[in-house]
Amino acid sequence: MDQGESEGKGRLKAVAVIAIVTFLAGGILGYYIWGYRGHHPPDYKEMLRQTISYISALEEKNRELASRVSGLENETASLKKRLGEVPAQGVQDSARTAEREREYAELKAKAQERDELLKENQLLRERVRSLVEELHASGRQQGAANTSP
Numbered sequence: 001m002d003q004g005e006s007e008g009k010g011r012l013k014a015v016a017v018i019a020i021v022t023f024l025a026g027g028i029l030g031y032y033i034w035g036y037r038g039h040h041p042p043d044y045k046e047m048l049r050q051t052i053s054y055i056s057a058l059e060e061k062n063r064e065l066a067s068r069v070s071g072l073e074n075e076t077a078s079l080k081k082r083l084g085e086v087p088a089q090g091v092q093d094s095a096r097t098a099e100r101e102r103e104y105a106e107l108k109a110k111a112q113e114r115d116e117l118l119k120e121n122q123l124l125r126e127r128v129r130s131l132v133e134e135l136h137a138s139g140r141q142q143g144a145a146n147t148s149p
Contacts, residue, residue, distance in 0.1 A: 044135045051128050058121045065114045072107045076100055 079100050083093060 044131055044138075048128060048131055048135070051124060051131075055121055055124050055128070058117050058124075062114055062117055062121070065110050069107050069111050069114070072103060076104050 079096065083097060
């Protein structure tokens with residue numbers, strides 16, 4: 001019986017040690033997730049600066065693509081006009097036409113990409129606006145907390 005009791009006490013000690021280790025690991029992990037990160041608020045100003053620079057880059061790309069698309073559309077229109085005036089130039093014109101049509105298809109794809117970038121730009125602007133409002137709201141809350149006795 002003595003051996004059975006010591007085995008039971010050994011198992012009880014093992015269960016107790018496992019429970020304590022699990023509890024400590026949970027406490028440490030919980031502090032890391034909710035406590036440690038809670039002391040370091042996100043830097044909204046830096047996030048806004050990065051977002052603004054990204055939006056500026058998108059707008060610049062959009063202007064560049066718009067100018068390239070308009071130039072190629074003008075060129076395509078003039079080539080179609082010339083093609084209508086001189087249909088007898090044969091193979092050389094058809095090769096040029098095929099190339100221009102390929103370029104036109106590429107431009108259409110770029111125009112679609114530009115439209116998608118415009119939509120993304122609008123979404124980012126709305127996000128920046130909401131972040132600025134959050135920043136101002138948190139600033140007002142901190143100001144109110146600092147002025148109260």
